[in-house]
């Protein structure tokens with residue numbers, strides 16, 4: 001190993017340069033979930049990097065399939081929403097179901113909050129009631145029809161008055177506030193159930209003050225639309241425990257319904273991806289090894305039907321390639337990261353824009369050329 005190949009200063013930390021916490025939890029994550037795992041910052045969590053600008057040879061045309069009405073956040077190809085509310089039997093409540101096929105990356109729903117609240121302790125039953133008083137009668141009626149997971153006492157949780165209990169059950173993080181993150185009520189999205197194999201991802205558009213929900217993969221008519229409230233890389237037992245403690249329910253999703261060898265294999269894959277996520281960040285001086293780990297993680301994610309983390313791992317692979325000046329493969333990887341990021345958080349998200357910029361100019365990355373020249377591999 002070339003001793004020069006110890007990119008001491010920044011390699012390790014900057015293996016996750018487009019970092020941040022990409023929380024999947026509902027805002028009742030006053031239950032603090034700090035997923036060191038979570039890869040790509042979404043619009044609600046990532047300050048825009050001011051150093052990023054379009055270079056003149058930026059890729060101009062999108063090689064991606066059309067992203068519905070990407071920027072407007074409205075529905076895909078007709079004026080009717082591509083979902084309906086219907087009973088979701090295993091959950092004791094309702095959920096949202098696709099009323100037609102929805103293509104990967106399409107906007108499923110764009111919604112503004114009826115009101116937002118600061119993080120605790122600034123959020124109380126009185127502040128929620130005050131915000132509700134500014135809403136229409138219909139919004140108030142719909143609000144009080146939402147699920148309240150704090151109705152009955154739960155171990156370790158204090159009972160909450162109804163308005164606050166409903167808020168904590170249904171609110172989603174949306175934007176920053178002094179001392180934490182604001183959270184808001186989205187009357188339609190409040191009907192999205194959790195799945196450990198989600199098919200919908202949310203991203204907050206700070207400038208439009210709207211939440212956009214995109215299809216993580218192709219969705220067939222009749223399929224339930226689900227996002228994930230917690231990180232999904234744990235074993236079933238770990239995920240169940242987290243959902244029970246944080247949200248007070250026993251997860252009835254398809255991944256948690258597995259048993260026997262299927263469950264054991266799924267647990268193994270998810271824990272391996274989690275381990276790889278940590279290990280890849282430590283491979284700054286061993287790009288070949290790092291890239292091998294990335295490829296394994298991507299294969300396991302695919303087998304688990306999990307799309308999250310794809311962009312992050314692809315970006316790691318990009319960095320390994322740029323470290324050794326393998327710019328041809330670096331471009332292939334960052335393009336893949338860009339495609340994955342557009343599918344989950346849209347063309348205009350800070351991560352998507354950063355990936356696009358590096359696709360146009362991989363040498364702009366701070367790790368470029370730090371190690372001895374080598375040729376690695378592109379995506380499979």
Ligand SMILES: C[S@@+](CC[C@H](N)C(=O)[O-])C[C@H]1O[C@@H](n2cnc3c(N)ncnc32)[C@H](O)[C@@H]1O
Pocket residue numbers: 088090091092093094095146147149169170190191192193194195247248249250251252253
């Ligand atoms: C934000 S609401 C989602 C919509 C809710 N099902 C309804 O009827 O309004 C969250 C609640 O839905 C239920 N839920 C969501 N995901 C679930 C899952 N995977 N398994 C069981 N219950 C779930 C829990 O009761 C949870 O407190």
